[in-house]
Amino acid sequence: MASMGGFLVYFAILLILPLWAQSKVKRTYKKHAKIQNSSMMTGAQVARRILDENGLFDVQIEEVRGVMSDHYDPRSKTVRLSTDNYHGHSQAAAAIAAHEVGHAIQDAESYAFLRFRHALVPVANLGSNMSYIIILAGIIMYSSGLILAGIIFMSAVVLFQLVTLPVEYNASSRAMEQLVSTGVIRNNEHGETKKVLSAAALTYVAAAITALLELLRFVLVFVGMNDD
Template identity: 55%
Template structure:
């Protein structure tokens, strides 16, 4: 990696991403100490919502590491971190329901999720190939290589953008289901919303960083292309 003056354009979004990571950790920690009145654990809530939606074949498994919660579309499994799996806080229930939201998206063929899954190999290739091509083109003053780097990086950026509606929709489903199945009371929903909102900010910040980086590369390409 090298420093370019245009990196200052990206810096505010990188600071936002750092703040978002702090915010999600601190918010989860805060509301992990607030027990939900229902007394259910994250694992029980996940299992209950899955069963209520007919997804009996989707297992709820305990993963490893803090905030490692995710839905694995290949194994069709919801994996919860130990704190969420065993926890009965409003934070644990919110996170568990969010991951179940992804499982329901998958089962219902939610288009943005299907598009994101289809883009995974393209985004991975773009992330790996973009920077070597860009740097080689920049130092050799070869605009065509820079352009190819930008094209590959655009795939990774598009993946970040597609992720946003997927995550927002999963959070909306989570809040609706927690309320509908009486796992969380109406007066507790504000706390759940703060936890899921903090998590959503990390995705927004990541997307903004990616878009800003792409814009920076386009400006560099234009500068090099003019010099040729």
């Protein structure tokens, strides 16, 4: 009964936490996407101003399809903003644009955690694709060796998720500094802008916790198999 209760708690966290984080992000974004920022600048203009203020004239800004599909591409040195944020004058547009530019600044300064995360991408992708297959094969074949191999692959994914946290929080911190120093937002907007950035960070926290729980589950399976 106790083990069943523990499984239910584990399953609830695994299922509910990501959904809650996504819901929180959507609610916060929807609210602040309706509030204009005081400078009346579009997300694209905010990004350009911050980039230019930091001497990153070679970094391009592009519009990309989708909702909250905003990202920075270090390969092409391009900040890509979703349509609403590219053209929008909202607090959400300014905050998200500044956050993505934060990644561009990290890239220009060779921020250690960003470099480490980039280095982890190939092995994390491999681990994401292979870990469950290997672990499932190990369980079916009752092979602790295969399960251990799958755990090692999965560990790379977990490490990637953990390294992502300081990268994202640092980008948000840089975003706030730049929004203030460039005059994009005023004092009465600080709190609301932080809400947008903090909500977005929740998705990465949820992803890291979920990945850790999954890894722990299979570690316990491996330990239990070796105890038999």
